[in-house]
Amino acid sequence: MIELPWLDPEMPPAFPPVDMALTDPPGLLAFGGDLSPQWLIGAYRSGIFPWYNPGEPILWWSPNPRMVLQPEQLKIRRSLRKVLKKDLFQITFDQAFEQVLEGCASARSYTSETWLTGEMKSAYLQLHKEGYAHSVEAWHDGELAGGLYGVAVGKIFCGESMFTRVNDASKVAFVHLARQLDAWNFKLIDCQIHTDYLASFGASEIERREFLDYLKWYGAAPGIPGAWTISEQIKESII
Secondary structure, three states: OOOOOOOOOOOOOOOOHHHHHOOEOOOOOEOOOOOOOOHOOOOOOOOEEEEOOOOOOOOOEEEOOEEEOOOOOOOOHHHHHHHHHHOOOOOEEOOHHHHHHHHHHHOOOOHHHOOHHHHHHHHHHHHHOOEEEEEEEEEEEOOEEEEEEEEEOOOOOEEEEEEEEOOOHHHHHHHHHHHHHHHHOEEEEEEOOOOOOHHHHOOEEEEEEHHHHHHHHHHOOOOOOOOOOOHHHHHHHHH
């Protein structure tokens, strides 16, 4: 049995090499530490993210391969293009971060559990206040219909979670995000693990070592400071 490294929360953030991550379960690297901004940003800069269920210790992951999307390679299916042309949703950035967190934390139809515990929500809310975490909101008839959030590290956007209350809302939000990130010269959207949903947008898997190279090259690049705002040119070009 392999003993998982424990991270002392009383010490400065220090993660083991990601090559030590397990293959079963895939990508599990360590446990412990805490969810302070220092630990979280240190994790994202190292290709690591937290994920754990209520009642568990904090678990840290770095899967191999890694699901990513280069913003300029975004694919939009014909059916979604029709939705975009209808202009059903108003898209904003960083206008309702806490509401997006709550939407992502809501139990799905197939389970009564959520991984976004109160501790996790507080941690990402603090990252948002410090300018690292950002949200994309899709509004319909004045109500929040869907959205997503993630963490920006230089010119890499690490997607975390999304939700939908109205059909296609999160898809439309994701398209606007990818187009805006492309305009800002972001190099990669980290989608973490493979899903058919993300693959439909053009995301694909790369080796973890290649992903770490992207972080090395672009993770320290100047980001977009402060609260984000989507440009009107992006909205018009999509419609």
